[in-house]
Amino acid sequence: MTTFLKTTDAYKQGARTLPGRYYTTPEILSEEAERIFRRQWICVGRAEAIAGAGDYVVAEIAGESIIVLRDQTGERRAFYNVCRHRGTRLCEATHGRLSETIQCPYHAWTYALDGRLIGAPHMNEVAGFDKKEYPLHRVALAEWEGFLFVNLARDAEPLAEAFAPLVDRFARYNLAQLRTVRRIDYEVRANWKLILQNYNECLHCPTIHPELSTKLPYTSGANDLIEGPFLGGYMEIKAPNESATLTGRACGLPLGDLPDADRRRAFYYALFPTMMLSLHPDYAVFYTVWIRRRRRGTTSEMPRSSGTAPTDRTGTSASRASWASARGCISRGPTRRARVFPRRGTGSICG
Numbered sequence: 517m518t519t520f521l522k523t524t525d526a527y528k529q530g531a532r533t534l535p536g537r538y539y540t541t542p543e544i545l546s547e548e549a550e551r552i553f554r555r556q557w558i559c560v561g562r563a564e565a566i567a568g569a570g571d572y573v574v575a576e577i578a579g580e581s582i583i584v585l586r587d588q589t590g591e592r593r594a595f596y597n598v599c600r601h602r603g604t605r606l607c608e609a610t611h612g613r614l615s616e617t618i619q620c621p622y623h624a625w626t627y628a629l630d631g632r633l634i635g636a637p638h639m640n641e642v643a644g645f646d647k648k649e650y651p652l653h654r655v656a657l658a659e660w661e662g663f664l665f666v667n668l669a670r671d672a673e674p675l676a677e678a679f680a681p682l683v684d685r686f687a688r689y690n691l692a693q694l695r696t697v698r699r700i701d702y703e704v705r706a707n708w709k710l711i712l713q714n715y716n717e718c719l720h721c722p723t724i725h726p727e728l729s730t731k732l733p734y735t736s737g738a739n740d741l742i743e744g745p746f747l748g749g750y751m752e753i754k755a756p757n758e759s760a761t762l763t764g765r766a767c768g769l770p771l772g773d774l775p776d777a778d779r780r781r782a783f784y785y786a787l788f789p790t791m792m793l794s795l796h797p798d799y800a801v802f803y804t805v806w807i808r809r810r811r812r813g814t815t816s817e818m819p820r821s822s823g824t825a826p827t828d829r830t831g832t833s834a835s836r837a838s839w840a841s842a843r844g845c846i847s848r849g850p851t852r853r854a855r856v857f858p859r860r861g862t863g864s865i866c867g
């Protein structure tokens with residue numbers, strides 16, 4: 517049976533906001549890159565983005581560029597976006613479709629989509645050179661509920677183990693079958709941790725998003741997931757509203773065969789370190805945070821968004837400043853189209 521806890525019930529005595537330097541110093545960010553972003557499973561988007569042979573996306577994680585692609589046999593793979601000859605960037609675009617190979621733009625070393633080096637001009641004249649010894653460096657890749665994750669660690673913990681608290685938790689929402697209908701990118705001048713912290717509390721909702729509070733009373737929620745790097749729970753959708761939309765009406769069919777209780781709840785989960793997942797009866801939104809270091813002369817990074825969808829649940833300018841990235845309103849549509857909290861130019865369409 518699911519146990520929901522109020523924040524005050526789960527609160528650990530002594531818990532405090534991190535000291536300011538954790539939000540502002542480049543040294544802390546570098547340490548986070550080593551100890552968090554190079555070791556955790558990082559969401560790089562939806563599996564549908566590489567649906568066809570040769571489709572690829574490029575993700576920047578902890579200063580590394582990673583190619584995630586589907587090869588000719590249909591297998592999905594991830595590699596460092598770095599030529600084994602002299603380190604040239606192989607794919608400059610953020611996404612696209614490759615032919616049957618990846619060719620380095622510098623000296624034309626050529627790789628099969630499974631990472632094998634299959635062409636290296638003039639290297640046959642070099643005694644002892646063996647192409648088999650120079651495949652692209654692989655990166656661990658796994659799928660969960662239609663989302664793709666990569667892990668830069670050489671000894672990456674299997675995703676199934678890392679995500680054990682999430683297994684089948686959201687099966688009723690059919691997330692793997694959903695399709696992305698809109699993406700919105702935001703640039704946020706704030707430390708990446710603030711975005712997740714803001715996501716996981718709604719005490720600011722009455723002041724920052726008063727219209728949201730009419731649909732989702734800010735004290736109505738409770739957490740059912742506080743294990744490992746995951747945190748989240750539900751908020752009640754106040755009747756007669758059906759969803760977290762501007763009108764309060766549902767913008768699509770139910771995402772799955774949802775029990776009555778779930779048709780009156782919105783669920784919000786943070787999947788540390790960079791993903792957030794919002795589940796409503798009729799649509800889902802996911803957010804991914806992509807970190808950019810600030811230009812010289814500044815001291816903190818700039819999270820960047822890439823996304824779709826009702827990123828913030830209200831879309832006010834104040835809240836927008838607190839959100840980094842949205843990548844996808846996924847919906848079962850097509851049904852009615854509805855605007856979701858579209859204020860001051862934000863918000864999105866789903867359905």
Ligand code: FES
Pocket residue numbers: 599600601602603604620621622623624625
């Ligand atoms: S650096 Fe790629 S072929 Fe030389």
Ligand SMILES: [Fe+2]
Pocket residue numbers: 714720721724725828829835
């Ligand atoms: Fe907010």
